[in-house]
Amino acid sequence: MIKVIVSHDVDHLFARDHWFRDLIYPKMWVRTTLQLIRREITGREWFLRNTSCFRKNRHNIEALMEFDRKHGITSTFFFGMSKGLGMSYKPEEAAETIRKVKENGFSVGVHGIDFQDDGNMQKEYETFKETAGFPPDGIRMHYVRFDDSTFEKLSHTGYAFDSTEFNKQDNGTRKNPYKVGVMWEFPLTIMDGYLPQQYEKAKQKTLELLRECKDKQLDYISVLFHDYQFCDDYKDIREWYMWLIQYFSDSHDYDFTSYRDAIRQLESSGNK
Numbered sequence: 001m002i003k004v005i006v007s008h009d010v011d012h013l014f015a016r017d018h019w020f021r022d023l024i025y026p027k028m029w030v031r032t033t034l035q036l037i038r039r040e041i042t043g044r045e046w047f048l049r050n051t052s053c054f055r056k057n058r059h060n061i062e063a064l065m066e067f068d069r070k071h072g073i074t075s076t077f078f079f080g081m082s083k084g085l086g087m088s089y090k091p092e093e094a095a096e097t098i099r100k101v102k103e104n105g106f107s108v109g110v111h112g113i114d115f116q117d118d119g120n121m122q123k124e125y126e127t128f129k130e131t132a133g134f135p136p137d138g139i140r141m142h143y144v145r146f147d148d149s150t151f152e153k154l155s156h157t158g159y160a161f162d163s164t165e166f167n168k169q170d171n172g173t174r175k176n177p178y179k180v181g182v183m184w185e186f187p188l189t190i191m192d193g194y195l196p197q198q199y200e201k202a203k204q205k206t207l208e209l210l211r212e213c214k215d216k217q218l219d220y221i222s223v224l225f226h227d228y229q230f231c232d233d234y235k236d237i238r239e240w241y242m243w244l245i246q247y248f249s250d251s252h253d254y255d256f257t258s259y260r261d262a263i264r265q266l267e268s269s270g271n272k
Ligand SMILES: [Zn+2]
Pocket: 009, 010, 011, 111, 141, 142, 143
């Protein structure tokens, strides 16, 4: 039985996050137009993505919470406490959403920006605590950035877990969780952005990766789906996510868990 941990990185909150703060929209106009010419997206998706800057929300957290809850998944949502690489909302702008996610029984953590400077890492941790009114459950770095000392530094920061280790060449890292000091590192097994962006191809690639997990007899796998894609703008990849969750639900080989419950189980089975 493989335990599946589902997580969501909240890269965007509101459309106004990016007004005069970064170049997300101009870049998106260029990218989506090229994608349309190459027939990688439909005209409707082109339209929806390019008018998304006028909508209130860029996140789809509520719809995703409802979907996950229906499937009995206590997923984890990671929120940015610092700006960078197209993540441009301020901590205070996230406060209400963080509390809502927590009140709904889901797990919440930090979507980290600094992966090298201990001082800034600590600051993001403390900012979350002050903003939310409770400590973060764990962390994942934005753009899964890390170096040789990132996990060691994070282990001194107060996080119970990190879920950043990700091999971009291999479409993820298929490896069991392991301990770094007092912190657990849960390598990221499958990420939406590192799959083909067409539904059928994404599905085939995922099945291939899951076969590898089975061959390696993994006990835990971590899945990342970005909540901003849980809408008509990103039809194929949203359908991939819905298919994947259904696939896990229907199979006797998989069971859902959360980072917190996984840690409890790992610690109680003597992996201290
Ligand atoms: Zn991110």
